[in-house]
Each structure stands twice: as C-alpha cells, then as structure tokens.
C-alpha cells in the first residue's frame with residue numbers, strides 16, 4: 001500500500017487483547033497433583049490488561065487515551081508499537097497488520113513509530129552527551145553519515161526549543177522540561193509518522209507542562225505527526241487531543257471528538273471521571289459524582305459491563321417494576337451494606353435512613369425486608385450477598401456485555417459501550 005494519504009487511517013486496531021500470565025503467588029491457588037507427576041503446580045492467572053479493544057487513528061490527529069491508573073493505557077500503547085506481543089487481534093499500521101510480524105520484519109516499522117515516556121530522567125543515559133543521544137536512533141537505522149547526523153541533531157535540538165550549542169552538554173545539566181524536549185528530539189530524529197506519548201508531561205510542573213504540550217502541538221504540524229497521547233489527567237487530555245478514548249479495566253468504553261466528550265459525555269464512567277475534576281464554581285459542586293469503590297481485579301473482571309460494580313446509573317432488573325426513587329434507594333442501601341457504611345442503631349433507624357418516603361413493593365420489597373433483618377442481626381455478608389444476587393446480578397448491566405457501537409453524533413464517529421443508550 002502506498003504511504004501517501006489515501007484516506008486510510010494511519011492506525012486501525014481490531015479486537016486487540018494483551019493478557020499477562022502470572023503465577024498468583026497465593027498459597028490457596030497452589031494445586032496438589034496426586035497423580036504421581038510433579039507434585040505442585042502454581043495456578044496461572046491471566047491479567048486481562050487490554051481486552052478486546054478496537055479504534056482508529058487518522059493521520060495528523062491526536063487521540064487522547066484517558067483512564068484511571070492500572071486500566072491498561074500503557075499496555076495498550078506498548079502493544080500497538082509491538083514492544084509487547086499481542087495475545088490476539090490485529091494492528092493495521094499504514095494498512096499492514098503488524099500484530100504477527102517477527103523481530104526482523106518489525107525493524108522497518110520501528111523507524112516510523114516512536115514512544116516517549118513519562119520520566120525524562122531515566123530514559124536518558126547520564127553518561128552520554130545530548131548530541132549523541134539524539135543521534136542514537138539514526139545510527140541504529142543507518143541514517144546519514146556522522147556529519148549528517150550531527151547536523152540533524154543540532155537542527156532538532158533547535159526545533160524542540162533547545163539551544164543547538166548545548167549539543168555537548170550532559171542530561172543532568174538540563175531541567176525536567178528540557179530533558180523531555182531532548183527525548184522529543186531523539187524520537188523525531190528518525191522522522192517517524194506516529195508517536196505514542198505515555199504521560200510525557202506528568203512529571204513536570206503545570207506551567208512547564210503547558211509549554212512542552214504547546215511545543216508538541218507545533219512539532220506535530222511541522223513534522224506531520226500522529227499522536228496517541230496517554231494521560232490520567234483530563235486537563236492535559238483536553239489541551240492536546242482532537243478525539244478522546246476513555247479506558248476502563250482493559251476496554252475502551254467511550255470514544256468521541258474532544259468537545260463532544262467533554263460537553264456531553266455518554267458513558268457513566270466518563271461522566272464520573274469528568275465530575276471528579278474540581279469545579280471552580282461552588283454552586284455546581286453538588287452535581288459531582290465521586291467514583292465509588294476500587295477498580296475490580298483485571299484477572300476476574302465483572303460480567304457484562306465492567307463498570308457496573310461502581311456505576312451510579314446501574315439499570316434495575318427487568319423483572320422488577322421499580323420507580324426511579326425506589327431503585328435509587330435500593331441501590332444506595334445495597335452499596336452501603338456492601339461497604340458497611342453506616343452505624344447500626346436498630347432496624348427501624350436503618351430503614352428510615354435509606355427508605356424514608358420510598359415504598360418498595362412486591363418481591364423486591366420482600367428482599368429488602370430480608371436484607372434489613374440480616375443487617376439487624378449483624379449478618380452483613382449475608383445481607384450484601386442477598387442484595388447483590390437479587391438486584392445487581394439481575395441487571396442487564398451484569399448479564400450482557402454492552403456493544404461498543406457507533407452512535408449518531410455531530411461528527412458521526414462516536415462510540416459508547418453502555419446499555420443505557422440502547423433500545
């Protein structure tokens with residue numbers, strides 16, 4: 001395929017998976033083998049760090065990738081660049097599937113794809129001068145002769161906002177922001193098309209951060225670059241991205257044009273993330289939804305929608321006819337019981353706290369009554385299990401994986417994976 005702009009996205013990822021196999025290290029999971037063979041066998045667990053991810057990146061755009069720590073952003077970035085071998089799926093880079101290429105075949109691709117990491121200090125060899133650091137990738141790819149490499153290194157130092165006279169200085173003679181600029185110059189030296197930027201400004205002060213981001217924007221235009229920009233920081237993502245993908249527990253849950261995502265988030269996880277940003281206007285503070293609970297274990301992600309165990313908009317079970325107030329009260333009670341988040345005075349007080357003015361009739365009412373009895377008898381686990389089995393596990397959110405589907409939008413390319421937006 002031609003490398004010219006033929007309308008084909010520069011990167012198309014289809015159903016990509018990266019699972020890590022690890023021994024659990026827990027004694028419980030040691031299996032006894034009594035058949036006379038090797039006596040002990042450690043159970044292998046699979047961390048589903050990236051689990052069925054699909055998206056495209058167009059030439060010249062910046063796709064922001066945001067999500068809480070541990071959701072799989074770095075693993076996705078590294079797998080796309082084939083620094084990690086995918087477990088399954090396809091990675092079309094400039095029209096060619098690189099998912100199954102071997103090391104030798106990957107060499108050519110490596111020149112076109114670069115990565116910039118968070119910590120500019122540790123990625124620069126302290127014993128090398130910055131000129132030779134910038135020249136290293138050119139050398140590895142046999143580009144130019146020594147004089148040509150030095151000339152280009154000096155040009156690149158200038159392009160990233162450093163003094164080319166500093167060619168002979170060592171990394172420790174530069175500030176954090178300047179060191180990240182050296183990394184940029186090094187990545188650019190082989191004239192790549194695509195750069196994965198993994199939290200490149202997270203270690204920098206806010207003012208320096210903005211300057212480096214602005215330089216990255218300028219370099220993007222000058223060098224025709226496409227970025228996948230990974231950050232847990234929504235303000236950084238908003239500053240730099242054209243479109244934004246939101247990742248949760250190994251999957252992309254929403255992908256939209258930046259302004260659309262920030263102004264009208266569709267997925268409850270995106271809404272929770274956005275409302276967790278401190279609001280300057282105190283009159284709006286009441287509308288904040290703080291993300292509750294911990295991210296579940298990626299070894300055993302929840303069934304159905306992975307966000308449902310923390311979702312403030314969990315859908316009620318179809319079998320029960322609950323109005324909005326009754327469902328909100330049941331959900332709140334279920335969550336509080338799971339977390340033992342209230343002091344137990346007596347049954348009536350608990351009922352008044354969670355169900356004041358709310359009637360829960362019929363079968364769900366009977367379940368709530370039984371759960372209140374268990375709580376009153378100090379049987380918290382039994383109560384939590386009953387509520388979870390009767391309500392949370394019966395929700396469509398637990399029973400079916402929401403499709404990651406295109407929705408109609410202003411820009412025509414908006415994806416969200418949530419049952420709330422389906423028929």
Ligand SMILES: Nc1ncnc2c1ncn2[C@@H]1O[C@H](COP(=O)(O)OP(=O)(O)OP(=O)(O)O)[C@@H](O)[C@H]1O
Pocket residue numbers: 020021022047048049067068069070071072073074075076232298
């Ligand atoms: N080499 C590995 N072996 C086993 N598990 C791993 C490995 N690398 C990452 N993981 C696990 O995969 C999941 C995703 O990690 P990853 O670093 O990609 O997330 P992240 O969103 O980039 O988080 P952070 O911003 O904290 O780096 C985590 O549960 C992590 O513990």
